[in-house]
Amino acid sequence: MAATVPASLAFTWIALSATATIAAEPWSIAAAAATPTVVREECASCNATALCAAHQKAEVAAISELAAALKSKDPFARKGAVTKLAELDHARPVGPSAEVAKLVAGTLDDDVQHVRVESVKALAARMHPDVAVPALTGALGATMKELAKMPFGRADWDGIAGGGAGGGPTEPEDPKALERRKKREELHALLAEQVAAIRTLPDDRSVTALVELLPQLTRWHGALLDATAQGLIDFKARKGLDAVVARIKSSPVGDTGSRWGGPDKTGATLRDLLARGLAETASEPVPEWSDEEHPDWDRWFARNQKHFKAKLGKYGLEQMKAATGASPSAGS
Numbered sequence: 001m002a003a004t005v006p007a008s009l010a011f012t013w014i015a016l017s018a019t020a021t022i023a024a025e026p027w028s029i030a031a032a033a034a035t036p037t038v039v040r041e042e043c044a045s046c047n048a049t050a051l052c053a054a055h056q057k058a059e060v061a062a063i064s065e066l067a068a069a070l071k072s073k074d075p076f077a078r079k080g081a082v083t084k085l086a087e088l089d090h091a092r093p094v095g096p097s098a099e100v101a102k103l104v105a106g107t108l109d110d111d112v113q114h115v116r117v118e119s120v121k122a123l124a125a126r127m128h129p130d131v132a133v134p135a136l137t138g139a140l141g142a143t144m145k146e147l148a149k150m151p152f153g154r155a156d157w158d159g160i161a162g163g164g165a166g167g168g169p170t171e172p173e174d175p176k177a178l179e180r181r182k183k184r185e186e187l188h189a190l191l192a193e194q195v196a197a198i199r200t201l202p203d204d205r206s207v208t209a210l211v212e213l214l215p216q217l218t219r220w221h222g223a224l225l226d227a228t229a230q231g232l233i234d235f236k237a238r239k240g241l242d243a244v245v246a247r248i249k250s251s252p253v254g255d256t257g258s259r260w261g262g263p264d265k266t267g268a269t270l271r272d273l274l275a276r277g278l279a280e281t282a283s284e285p286v287p288e289w290s291d292e293e294h295p296d297w298d299r300w301f302a303r304n305q306k307h308f309k310a311k312l313g314k315y316g317l318e319q320m321k322a323a324t325g326a327s328p329s330a331g332s
């Protein structure tokens with residue numbers, strides 16, 4: 001989506017959000033009919049800091065209608081309301097609303113996966129950072145807890161990386177284990193969305209969340225492990241880079257694989273991500289990877305940590321405006 005709303009379109013959102021786009025959905029027909037509609041495309045009374053009385057009233061009506069839809073029993077209605085709230089928020093001439101972001105954040109722990117995913121994506125797409133940062137980092141922690149408390153029994157190993165009786169992938173025979181497998185896959189997919197969202201929010205709380213996740217991820221998490229490490233490398237915060245180095249140090253050198261799979265390349269992969277990510281900093285080159293033994297990572301980190309940020313600070317509205325203003329394609 002576009003980073004900025006053209007002035008000529010800035011005031012069409014009330015009409016859109018209150019009637020046109022949602023009237024087609026059964027849950028909103030009654031509410032839409034009762035909602036005041038402001039159809040004019042230009043407004044001389046609204047400005048960059050405040051909405052005029054008419055638009056203010058229309059916004060309140062649109063938000064309360066969508067807030068009601070968030071409580072629908074139909075998950076698709078809830079998901080649709082999240083999408084509409086994000087659209088409404090993007091089109092506000094006065095910038096993102098913390099109130100709208102809070103409504104969306106309330107669906108991060110929805111019972112249904114696709115609603116949760118929609119909520120994560122909406123919050124990451126330039127919604128109010130005062131709400132988005134704590135909500136998304138909190139949601140990541142909650143997903144980790146949910147995964148950690150799921151039992152992992154013998155039956156859960158069936159079919160993992162060729163661990164089945166025949167050596168090839170199989171479904172667990174135990175229906176409960178199969179159910180857990182599906183839930184686990186769902187939660188990992190959610191984690192991936194949450195990590196992708198948090199990577200767009202350079203803030204110390206984001207660093208902390210990814211630092212806590214990284215040691216929980218094994219080679220079997222593949223892309224999620226790489227994305228989490230890459231996020232920490234991109235932030236260039238000292239604490240985050242320290243965590244990436246610790247993850248490299250905990251990876252084996254010279255692994256030759258086992259019945260569970262080929263050699264563990266985690267250390268070499270993360271080392272390459274780190275080398276590439278730090279190429280532009282003044283730090284000394286990242287040590288070469290060796291399959292014989294680990295280089296002295298502690299020494300390298302101690303000598304170079306001064307080139308990394310001690311703190312990122314808080315990602316607020318001003319930071320978001322600066323970040324998205326600097327690049328016209330930001331947020332697309």
Ligand SMILES: [Zn+2]
Binds near residue numbers: 043051053055056
């Ligand atoms: Zn107005």
